[in-house]
């Protein structure tokens with residue numbers, strides 16, 4: 001382990017026990033424009049009854065939605081955030097408000113409804129408000145079976161929304177990871193959206209619009225959540241993990257505005273070293289045109305979780321970018337670890353104007369396909385063979 005990682009691990013251990021409640025706007029990383037927009041919507045009483053928060057989990061879709069709901073219910077709204085002390089805020093801070101209902105994917109072999117899992121749900125939000133679908137799966141099922149939003153839960157939410165609100169105000173249904181709704185649930189939601197109960201707000205959170213019925217999308221107001229600006233992400237991790245600014249910049253740039261990706265890179269598990277190892281492995285077998293090694297390589301990486309696979313792809317882009325910088329002597333190499341620099345010394349000359357755009361295109365495409373649940377083995381086999389073709393174009 002190099003000094004950089006020892007340094008990072010030290011701070012992870014130091015801050016690892018803090019519990020953070022991501023319910024205030026101030027706890028949402030960056031996204032200032034969007035925050036102002038959401039606050040304005042509430043102040044002007046223009047809250048649309050069905051909203052779709054669209055974006056990657058690591059951009060902060062869930063924390064933003066929670067902060068939005070808390071502000072909506074707050075009895076003593078401040079200019080830019082909820083008060084945190086009124087009766088509504090207190091209930092919201094514990095995720096115990098009786099008029100706010102949560103629906104999320106569950107493992108149907110274990111549970112039929114979301115309610116029994118609410119303690120876990122509260123737990124994961126308190127531990128880390130930015131979490132992925134994989135994190136949630138790990139949290140609720142040791143066997144890592146795929147959680148979905150299913151049929152029985154759809155009957156449950158109809159019952160819940162038919163009830164009068166306890167406190168006379170809004171009733172909210174928040175559906176997290178709506179990408180995983182089965183068709184029965186999706187159709188039920190569609191019916192509810194067609195005839196929305198009075199004073200009911202439905203917030204769907206999803207990563208990809210393509211995973212939802214077009215008829216649902218067209219009945220919601222889409223709130224697109226963009227990636228976190230690199231400067232804001234860097235400032236946040238610098239402060240939270242007491243990182244040096246150059247290291248924080250490098251991590252922020254590699255994670256492409258996704259806080260979950262950034263925290264993977266900062267985590268105790270040495271993901272960067274693993275990424276480096278498989279990147280080097282790939283480039284070696286691609287260079288030697290060794291098909292068996294390429295297939296084995298694809299086999300190995302297809303066993304990783306999806307977030308780790310995506311993380312590897314962004315790491316690959318990062319390394320390729322540094323090859324070019326090195327070729328053009330543009331510096332910035334201080335961001336690289338000693339091992340990376342060592343590898344790039346010989347490898348960089350294989351990345352040139354003749355192939356860099358091809359590499360970029362297929363890696364971005366691989367990312368796109370993984371996001372849409374493509375078979376990872378196919379995606380990575382394809383990546384290996386493309387790497388072989390393009391590396392020899394230099």
Ligand SMILES: [Zn+2]
Pocket residue numbers: 073074075076077082083084085086087088089
């Ligand atoms: Zn309040």
